[in-house]
Amino acid sequence: MAFSPLVAPSPLATAPLKKSAVSGPANPVQENESFPQLQGGADREITEQLNDEVRHKYIKAKKLGEGTYAVVFLGHLRTDPSSFVAIKKIKVNTEYKDGLSMDAIREVKYLQELSHPNIIALHDVFSSKDQNLNLVLEYLPRGDLEMLIKDSNIHYGLPDIKAWMGMLIRGVWFCHENFVLHRDIKPNNLLIASDGEVKLADFGLARSFADPYLNMTHQVITRWYRPPELLYGARQYSGAVDIWSVAMVFAELLLRVPFVAGNSDLDQITRICEAFGTPTEDNWPGVSKLPNYIPADASHLVPVQGRDFFLRQFPTAGPVGAELLMSMCTLDPRKRSTAYQALRHNWWASEPRPTNKEDLPRKAGGTKKMGDDLTRRGGELDDQFKNAARQLDFSAMKA
Amino acid sequence: MAANYWASTQRRHWLFTRERLADIREGLKEKDKVAHTQFPLPDQRLLNIYFSQQLGRLGKRMSTRQQALATAQVYIKRYYTKNEIRSTNPYLVLTTAFYLACKMEECPQHIRFVVGEARGLWPEFIAPDVSKIGECEFSLISEMHSQLIVHHPYRTLSDLQTELTLTSDEVALAWSVINDHYLTDLPLLYPPHVIAVMAIIVAVVFKPSSQTSYHGHPAPIASAMREGGMNILAALGDKGGNGPPERIQKLIAWLAESEVDIKAVIECTQELVSLYEVWEQYSEKNCKELLGRMVKSKSLDK
Numbered sequence: 001m002a003f004s005p006l007v008a009p010s011p012l013a014t015a016p017l018k019k020s021a022v023s024g025p026a027n028p029v030q031e032n033e034s035f036p037q038l039q040g041g042a043d044r045e046i047t048e049q050l051n052d053e054v055r056h057k058y059i060k061a062k063k064l065g066e067g068t069y070a071v072v073f074l075g076h077l078r079t080d081p082s083s084f085v086a087i088k089k090i091k092v093n094t095e096y097k098d099g100l101s102m103d104a105i106r107e108v109k110y111l112q113e114l115s116h117p118n119i120i121a122l123h124d125v126f127s128s129k130d131q132n133l134n135l136v137l138e139y140l141p142r143g144d145l146e147m148l149i150k151d152s153n154i155h156y157g158l159p160d161i162k163a164w165m166g167m168l169i170r171g172v173w174f175c176h177e178n179f180v181l182h183r184d185i186k187p188n189n190l191l192i193a194s195d196g197e198v199k200l201a202d203f204g205l206a207r208s209f210a211d212p213y214l215n216m217t218h219q220v221i222t223r224w225y226r227p228p229e230l231l232y233g234a235r236q237y238s239g240a241v242d243i244w245s246v247a248m249v250f251a252e253l254l255l256r257v258p259f260v261a262g263n264s265d266l267d268q269i270t271r272i273c274e275a276f277g278t279p280t281e282d283n284w285p286g287v288s289k290l291p292n293y294i295p296a297d298a299s300h301l302v303p304v305q306g307r308d309f310f311l312r313q314f315p316t317a318g319p320v321g322a323e324l325l326m327s328m329c330t331l332d333p334r335k336r337s338t339a340y341q342a343l344r345h346n347w348w349a350s351e352p353r354p355t356n357k358e359d360l361p362r363k364a365g366g367t368k369k370m371g372d373d374l375t376r377r378g379g380e381l382d383d384q385f386k387n388a389a390r391q392l393d394f395s396a397m398k399a
Numbered sequence: 400m401a402a403n404y405w406a407s408t409q410r411r412h413w414l415f416t417r418e419r420l421a422d423i424r425e426g427l428k429e430k431d432k433v434a435h436t437q438f439p440l441p442d443q444r445l446l447n448i449y450f451s452q453q454l455g456r457l458g459k460r461m462s463t464r465q466q467a468l469a470t471a472q473v474y475i476k477r478y479y480t481k482n483e484i485r486s487t488n489p490y491l492v493l494t495t496a497f498y499l500a501c502k503m504e505e506c507p508q509h510i511r512f513v514v515g516e517a518r519g520l521w522p523e524f525i526a527p528d529v530s531k532i533g534e535c536e537f538s539l540i541s542e543m544h545s546q547l548i549v550h551h552p553y554r555t556l557s558d559l560q561t562e563l564t565l566t567s568d569e570v571a572l573a574w575s576v577i578n579d580h581y582l583t584d585l586p587l588l589y590p591p592h593v594i595a596v597m598a599i600i601v602a603v604v605f606k607p608s609s610q611t612s613y614h615g616h617p618a619p620i621a622s623a624m625r626e627g628g629m630n631i632l633a634a635l636g637d638k639g640g641n642g643p644p645e646r647i648q649k650l651i652a653w654l655a656e657s658e659v660d661i662k663a664v665i666e667c668t669q670e671l672v673s674l675y676e677v678w679e680q681y682s683e684k685n686c687k688e689l690l691g692r693m694v695k696s697k698s699l700d701k
Contacts, residue, residue, distance in 0.1 A: 099533050
């Protein structure tokens with residue numbers, strides 16, 4: 001079991017949501033003894049009261065973004081207008097007929113248990129009058145990494161990249177140490193707090209490691225960040241899938257464009273082969289048995305790229321950085337670095353030192369970006385690709 | 400199985416002392432004494448047996464994983480620490496707990512399918528309208544403060560299998576003892592590893608002669624535990640004792656070195672023994688009638 005040295009697990013004060021359905025007409029007043037101060041409340045249900053208390057703790061200020069699945073508001077504490085929060089209202093009513101979506105369930109499920117400086121914090125959960133689920137999330141006003149990567153007016157260097165990567169990998173390490181796979185790591189799920197801390201957000205595709213031999217779906221992770229084993233249809237996989245995504249984020253931070261940006265799943269695997277080498281039984285034992293494996297054209301085998309390639313391709317990373325990147329995008333997931341190994345790499349100890357998080361480059365307009373990021377559904381690419389990438393079917397039966 | 404048990408919401412918010420649990424239930428009862436006199440229900444454990452069997456039927460029709468059924472049972476227990484059972488439709492709670500647990504354990508079933516199957520089993524108590532389940536799900540999540548991850552003893556059992564060189568028979572038996580512990584309050588009282596150790600001790604020490612699907616036929620294990628039962632307890636108390644055979648001594652030595660709370664393990668064992676004793680009074684018909692009468696006369700199914 002993992003304890004992050006950085007974290008003192010703080011009890012999240014979450015309050016119950018509104019009561020409904022199950023109670024019949026002859027409904028007695030509820031008693032909840034863990035909140036003795038409330039027992040006086042005669043005829044109203046304690047749980048409902050509690051919910052109201054939580055709801056009244058916050059004021060919804062303005063809408064930041066709206067997606068098909070959620071609306072995000074900027075909010076603040078009633079008692080302290082300067083302490084901001086993001087309130088993510090999940091549209092339950094629209095999906096009432098199907099129950100709560102897996103995305104919402106997963107998000108609540110994991111954020112309730114995971115508490116770490118590099119993972120977005122869930123402060124509270126409450127229900128609003130119209131029976132919608134509201135998640136009170138940490139306010140992250142400085143946008144996301146995608147925004148910084150894309151803005152050519154922003155200049156950043158290796159020390160900044162090292163700081164961001166360090167925070168990202170610590171967050172991923174904590175997930176894996178707690179047996180959680182994130183399964184949707186990409187720059188616009190990496191949000192930035194006001195102090196510059198990078199936070200892993202959007203747990204809508206996350207799940208616990210499966211028990212051995214149980215299958216999981218391979219339709220996860222936004223395509224450009226998806227590892228070859230998932231493109232080949234592997235149903236049993238590990239934290240290595242997230243590490244591949246981390247490597248792709250690393251490469252993108254260095255190049256300021258996505259490194260392998262396929263426009264279909266097939267194109268994606270082709271580009272991976274061209275860039276990193278063709279997976280074969282020699283460099284990846286067992287690969288040919290994966291369900292969607294496509295045997296490579298013998299005349300067109302690309303050898304697995306070595307250090308020279310990474311040095312040439314990513315000169316800014318420096319030799320030690322290139323080596324770390326290479327270890328995280330090894331084709332065979334069993335040989336890929338784990339988050340723990342990545343954190344032990346000597347890149348962190350070598351020059352240059354990472355930038356202090358307070359001094360990292362920043363950009364205005366982050367609040368709006370947070371709104372967009374938090375309303376998006378898992379697995380989606382940018383807007384222009386929305387329909388193409390939206391192959392995920394969450395309705396049921398996916399594991 | 401996710402996240403860290405020691406930092407989990409289960410340990411922080413859903414672990415009670417016996418006294419506390421009794422107080423909570425007394426509190427619920429105080430709120431509606433009339434209903435309690437009007438609608439007597441069987442012993443909680445007998446009701447749990449009934450719920451578990453009904454859940455089992457539902458799960459079987461959809462071939463669900465055991466772990467989802469276990470999670471559903473824990474949800475029902477948690478829910479009824481907040482709500483008096485006499486103000487709910489237990490069949491609706493059961494179906495919803497099942498539906499939510501399937502999602503949580505990554506084996507989701509479509510809500511229509513669940514409602515369809517539940518209606519097949521209990522047509523009088525489940526409405527065809529799926530939004531009932533949707534609403535009840537919302538209520539369930541809210542009453543559990545959206546703390547949804549449940550840590551089960553099954554994983555500890557598989558982990559200890561090699562360390563304690565358990566035979567596959569022993570593992571199978573320990574597994575079904577774990578299944579049975581969901582019929583008691585133990586999941587609300589003790590951490591999962593204590594339960595797992597208890598199940599292993601029961602399996603290794605008592606080894607009831609016939610263990611073929613004794614779910615529903617607790618007699619063999621109950622009597623085995625009554626007969627041989629006390630030596631393990633004695634042996635645990637007196638480590639220098641020369642009574643039990645080598646294999647058991649090995650287990651006891653391991654226990655002594657581990658930091659598992661032995662007193663808690665013994666309490667769990669006793670709880671299980673008393674479950675098997677009370678089981679002999681179980682009557683499915685009786686549970687069904689009492690629940691049916693309660694739901695119908697209070698029109699809780701509406």
